[in-house]
Amino acid sequence: xxxxxxxxxxxxxxxxxxxxxxxxxxxxxxxxxxxxxxxxxxxxxxxxxxxxxxxxxxxxxxxxxxxxxxxxxxxxxxxxxxxxxxxxxxxxxxxxxxxxxxxxxxxxxxxxxxxxxxxxxxxxxxxxxxxxxxxxxxxxxxxxxxxxxxxxxxxxxxxxxxxxxxxxxxxxxxxxxxxxxxxxxxxxxxxxxxxxxxxxx
Numbered sequence: 263x264x265x266x267x268x269x270x271x272x273x274x275x276x277x278x279x280x281x282x283x284x285x286x287x288x289x290x291x292x293x294x295x296x297x298x299x300x301x302x303x304x305x306x307x308x309x310x311x312x313x314x315x316x317x318x319x320x321x322x323x324x325x326x327x328x329x330x331x332x333x334x335x336x337x338x339x340x341x342x343x344x345x346x347x348x349x350x351x352x353x354x355x356x357x358x359x360x361x362x363x364x365x366x367x368x369x370x371x372x373x374x375x376x377x378x379x380x381x382x383x384x385x386x387x388x389x390x391x392x393x394x395x396x397x398x399x400x401x402x403x404x405x406x407x408x409x410x411x412x413x414x415x416x417x418x419x420x421x422x423x424x425x426x427x428x429x430x431x432x433x434x435x436x437x438x439x440x441x442x443x444x445x446x447x448x449x450x451x452x453x454x455x456x457x458x459x460x461x462x463x
Contacts, residue, residue, distance in 0.1 A: 267292045277463070282315065283308050286457035290344075293453050298351060306347040310340070315458045327462045334402055337455070338373035344454035345444060346377040346384070353383045359409075361439045362386045363429055365422035368395040372402040374444045375410045386444070388412040389422035 273288055280288075287307045294303055313331045320326050332339025353360045362384060364374050371388040378386045390403055392414045403412040415422050426443070429435055446452060 263296070267295065277460070282457075282461045283311050285461045286311055286454075289457055289460050290454070294348070298348070302351055306344065306351065310343040310347055310454065311457070313339070315340075315461065317462050325462075327458060329458065332373070333376045334369070334372040336369040336373050338369050338451075339376070340458060341451035341454045342370075342373035342377035342444065345448060345451040346374075346381050348450045349384060349442070350381045356383060356440075358440055359383055359385045361441050362444045363426045363441060364388045364444045365419060365426045366390050366395070366403075367419040368399040370445065371395075371412065372399050375403055375406045375412065378444070379406050379410050380408055384409060386410045389415050389425055391418050391422055392416050394418065 269288065269292055277285060287304055290303055290307050291300070298306070313333070315331060316328050317325050318328055329337035329340070332343070349360060349362075360383060362374070362378060364371055364386065366372075366374070366388055367390070371390050375386060375388055378384055386409060388403060388411070390400070390412060395403075406412065415425065426445075430441060430443070435441070442448070444451065
């Protein structure tokens with residue numbers, strides 16, 4: 263964007279009285295309000311943040327922001343869930359499914375798989391390295407069905423990433439499929455992570 267709408271002074275004056283979802287919606291509107299109508303954006307934010315991120319005291323004047331209360335126990339749940347709902351919003355009305363390709367070393371794949379599971383109009387393929395993710399992560403990845411599939415690659419994360427990058431440069435493949443990424447190169451996954459910093463403040 264050429265400019266980002268500044269958050270108003272009243273927002274900061276009243277932030278301590280606002281819920282996590284209210285704070286997140288205000289921040290989301292500054293980033294995405296030009297492209298997503300207010301009602302849809304509010305629905306996306308509230309559906310994304312169906313879990314909490316408490317600020318918990320450790321000792322006097324030291325607190326921790328807990329980001330593991332989402333469905334896959336990873337901070338990436340925040341960004342992945344928002345991204346899935348935003349992509350679904352922009353994909354509405356399309357005749358063909360959008361195909362998401364993801365390389366993962368663990369957390370990203372689980373969060374993306376959970377976030378996109380049963381989201382209409384979107385298919386997800388997740389590549390993960392054989393024997394190089396935790397047993398819990400592998401169980402999370404390999405128990406999705408429907409529109410989410412995980413493929414085990416004999417190699418490293420870099421090999422998985424190379425396959426994804428190669429797919430994006432394959433002109434024949436791109437003619438057959440509408441491709442996108444859910445790795446951190448996608449801005450709709452990065453920006454929502456600012457929500458919990460504003461909330462914790």
